[in-house]
Amino acid sequence: MESLTERQQLILSLVVREYTDTATPVSSRALVEKYGLDVSPATVRNDLAALTEMGYLRQPHTSAGREPTEMGYRYFVQRLIGETELPIAEQNTITHQFYQARGDIEQWMRLAASVLAQHGRGASLVTAPRQERARFKHLELISTHGRLVLLVLVLSGGEVRQQMLTLAEPVSQEKLSAIAQRITALCVGKDAEAVLAQVAGASTFEQEVIRLVAEMLRKSEEISAGDVIRDGVANVLAEPEFASSETARQALRVLEERTYLEQLLSKAVSSSVGGVQVVIGGDNAWQELREFSMVLARYGVPGYATGALGVFGPQRMPYGRAISTVRFVAGLMSNLIYEIYFE
Amino acid sequence: MESLTERQQLILSLVVREYTDTATPVSSRALVEKYGLDVSPATVRNDLAALTEMGYLRQPHTSAGREPTEMGYRYFVQRLIGETELPIAEQNTITHQFYQARGDIEQWMRLAASVLAQHGRGASLVTAPRQERARFKHLELISTHGRLVLLVLVLSGGEVRQQMLTLAEPVSQEKLSAIAQRITALCVGKDAEAVLAQVAGASTFEQEVIRLVAEMLRKSEEISAGDVIRDGVANVLAEPEFASSETARQALRVLEERTYLEQLLSKAVSSSVGGVQVVIGGDNAWQELREFSMVLARYGVPGYATGALGVFGPQRMPYGRAISTVRFVAGLMSNLIYEIYFE
DNA sequence: ATTGGCACTCTCGCTTCGAGAGTGCTAACG
DNA sequence: CGTTAGCACTCTCGAAGCGAGAGTGCCAAT
Numbered sequence: 168m169e170s171l172t173e174r175q176q177l178i179l180s181l182v183v184r185e186y187t188d189t190a191t192p193v194s195s196r197a198l199v200e201k202y203g204l205d206v207s208p209a210t211v212r213n214d215l216a217a218l219t220e221m222g223y224l225r226q227p228h229t230s231a232g233r234e235p236t237e238m239g240y241r242y243f244v245q246r247l248i249g250e251t252e253l254p255i256a257e258q259n260t261i262t263h264q265f266y267q268a269r270g271d272i273e274q275w276m277r278l279a280a281s282v283l284a285q286h287g288r289g290a291s292l293v294t295a296p297r298q299e300r301a302r303f304k305h306l307e308l309i310s311t312h313g314r315l316v317l318l319v320l321v322l323s324g325g326e327v328r329q330q331m332l333t334l335a336e337p338v339s340q341e342k343l344s345a346i347a348q349r350i351t352a353l354c355v356g357k358d359a360e361a362v363l364a365q366v367a368g369a370s371t372f373e374q375e376v377i378r379l380v381a382e383m384l385r386k387s388e389e390i391s392a393g394d395v396i397r398d399g400v401a402n403v404l405a406e407p408e409f410a411s412s413e414t415a416r417q418a419l420r421v422l423e424e425r426t427y428l429e430q431l432l433s434k435a436v437s438s439s440v441g442g443v444q445v446v447i448g449g450d451n452a453w454q455e456l457r458e459f460s461m462v463l464a465r466y467g468v469p470g471y472a473t474g475a476l477g478v479f480g481p482q483r484m485p486y487g488r489a490i491s492t493v494r495f496v497a498g499l500m501s502n503l504i505y506e507i508y509f510e
Numbered sequence: 511m512e513s514l515t516e517r518q519q520l521i522l523s524l525v526v527r528e529y530t531d532t533a534t535p536v537s538s539r540a541l542v543e544k545y546g547l548d549v550s551p552a553t554v555r556n557d558l559a560a561l562t563e564m565g566y567l568r569q570p571h572t573s574a575g576r577e578p579t580e581m582g583y584r585y586f587v588q589r590l591i592g593e594t595e596l597p598i599a600e601q602n603t604i605t606h607q608f609y610q611a612r613g614d615i616e617q618w619m620r621l622a623a624s625v626l627a628q629h630g631r632g633a634s635l636v637t638a639p640r641q642e643r644a645r646f647k648h649l650e651l652i653s654t655h656g657r658l659v660l661l662v663l664v665l666s667g668g669e670v671r672q673q674m675l676t677l678a679e680p681v682s683q684e685k686l687s688a689i690a691q692r693i694t695a696l697c698v699g700k701d702a703e704a705v706l707a708q709v710a711g712a713s714t715f716e717q718e719v720i721r722l723v724a725e726m727l728r729k730s731e732e733i734s735a736g737d738v739i740r741d742g743v744a745n746v747l748a749e750p751e752f753a754s755s756e757t758a759r760q761a762l763r764v765l766e767e768r769t770y771l772e773q774l775l776s777k778a779v780s781s782s783v784g785g786v787q788v789v790i791g792g793d794n795a796w797q798e799l800r801e802f803s804m805v806l807a808r809y810g811v812p813g814y815a816t817g818a819l820g821v822f823g824p825q826r827m828p829y830g831r832a833i834s835t836v837r838f839v840a841g842l843m844s845n846l847i848y849e850i851y852f853e
Numbered sequence: 854a855t856t857g858g859c860a861c862t863c864t865c866g867c868t869t870c871g872a873g874a875g876t877g878c879t880a881a882c883g
Numbered sequence: 884c885g886t887t888a889g890c891a892c893t894c895t896c897g898a899a900g901c902g903a904g905a906g907t908g909c910c911a912a913t
Contacts, residue, residue, distance in 0.1 A: 192906090194905075194906055194907085195906080195907080196905095196906080206855075206856090207855070207856050207857080208856090208906095209855075209856050209857070209858095209908095210854085210855055210856070212906090212907070212908075213854090213855085215907090216907090216908075226906095226907085227864095228862085228863055228864070229861090229862050229863055229906090229907070229908095230861080230862045230863045230864075230905070230906050230907055230908095231863075231864075231905085231906070231907085232905090232906070232907090269674075271673070271674070304652065305650070305652050307648070307650055307662070307664075309647065309648050309664055311668055311850070312850075312851060312852060315850065317664065317668050317670075319650070319662060319664065319670055321650075321652055321660065321662065325654055325660045325672075325674065327660075327662055327670055327672045329668075329670045330614070331612070331614070331668065331850070333612075397766075398766075400762055400766055401759050401762035401763040401766050401767075404755055404758055404759045404762055405755070405759055409755055409758075410755045412747055412748070412752055412753045412755070412758060415747055415752075415755060415758055416744050416747045416748055419743055419744035419747055420744040423740075423741075423743055423744050424744075507654075507655075507658065507674070508655060509655060535875090537874075537875055537876085538875080538876080539874095539875080549886075549887090550886070550887050550888080551875095551887090552886075552887050552888070552889095553885080553886055553887070555875090555876070555877075556885090556886085558876090559876090559877080569875095569876085570895095571893085571894055571895070572875090572876070572877095572892090572893050572894055573874070573875050573876055573877095573892080573893045573894045573895075574874085574875070574876085574894075574895080575874090575875070575876090
């Protein structure tokens, strides 16, 4: 495949830009007039024809303008991904908002979702930060009513997990506290496997608790769609791509169903922190995403706790805005989480 | 206004039933043929005309069939609301599922949302059960890194709340535990106000913790949209009412935005537990809901913890199914929560 | 390599038209 | 008086036809 001339690159990016604005096929004349090119429409047409030939653009029908193909978007994004930055003013506004909600992770997530949805002009997804290696920090057993006991487990990252537990027979709160303290001493700093190894030599009841704790630790390492925060879903439906209720439904299903989300987010997981990953049209891997795109990034402190966040929209998406916003918010969240761990 | 004859009532309910199935205006002939009425279409037409005159039905245009008005739905629902029951077989299936997830409130909520969405054929909403009067049960202070402390508060209902706290200077875990124990002894069983009253006579740091705890208790009594679980949103978009993306967007916005939800749910709050509330077309109060309907109910143990759940859909909604499902699920959730409190 | 000119193609919105569905009305009937 | 058959009338819906407009592709000239 031949490479693109300077002007062809320019024209390709202009087509993408114009098309993301107007959502209608872009004509040669429109390009010349709107962007003040100093060549004639006919010249532009030649380049358009060449770009179409090479697969970067497509004509909906013989006598229409051009719109980008998946490949076109990919080329565009590749040129773009290293460069874009959110304006300093916006950066400051956002940072300020985050520091208002000092220490409250869930509020950060909500804020992140809101910022992503607004600045990235799409639906946003933010998963809770998860321990990469969940470690035991503290255990508490609290008697509730009769034989019902509440088990509260604190992980090394400060996350709290809870679980109900029914005893064979009532046990006093003092005894429960003592047991909890013993187990805490035994398990502090250990991961699921190491905790499970402490089963030996414990009493029957303690064994049960330890098994439960190990199970909870294990579960904490999975990325679950349970704690995913969404925002801007209604906005994205305003895009003309979603005028057909069938498309809208498909998009909603992607955003709603846990299984899809898990796959998607594991995609983000495979990218390194700091890097932004752009999935255009499902990258030929997910049929359900063929018409959509996502801009994803991981955030958090590797080795401690990380999560994923991103923007979802039609293929015709303002990639520039989305990428810079995702990158910035991911970085910000990472800093905040770093501060929790190493204040 | 004259009252309806026996046959008019029958015909009205048949129109509603047929219309909820087909989503197209119902003709006199269709009624006679499908439901085996032993009168002629002409007779039915007379009744249809009367019902239209009285405002229960409407004609989209001169020569179309009839569809129910809001008033028509209301009449229909009023007759229906006392009677419907979910089939025993379905009841058992659902009950079984819930008892699989013993003790895990969040999983119950998710399950409830899923059941409501499937059986009620709409989008479902389930709020977390909230303490009516949040009472202190247990406090734990856990040292994290340096001056960062994790405050874990257990409420009388077994809910767990957490909050980060930055100290002026490092304090050892032993001291923190002692302080937590002292405050627990002081505050156990008390509500926000009574907890706050314990400020007097405590050390500076203890005062800070107590204030924070009181604040967390107070917040726990608010119904927040933060912990609302949704399901079936994609399904509801399949209904022809949402073919227009404008309507779809409005529905999504209602389901997504916190402020709407809070209003809606407070509506459910005002109904007594066990009672099912049907809001048709926003009952002239909420413009945004004019095209939609909701079937809502509270669940939980009054005086301890209650939440709300419901089904959202177009006005043309299978009210029978929705009402019986909502009633059943609300009852089931209430029982489960009762068991947590009074095992 | 670029450009002006021009024929060609395809969509889109508009109108027309006929079929079909369903009603309202009237007159007859038990 | 309630019910019914018959019939004229109305309105929607889909198909078909048509003209305007937009935009291209190509060719010949620069």
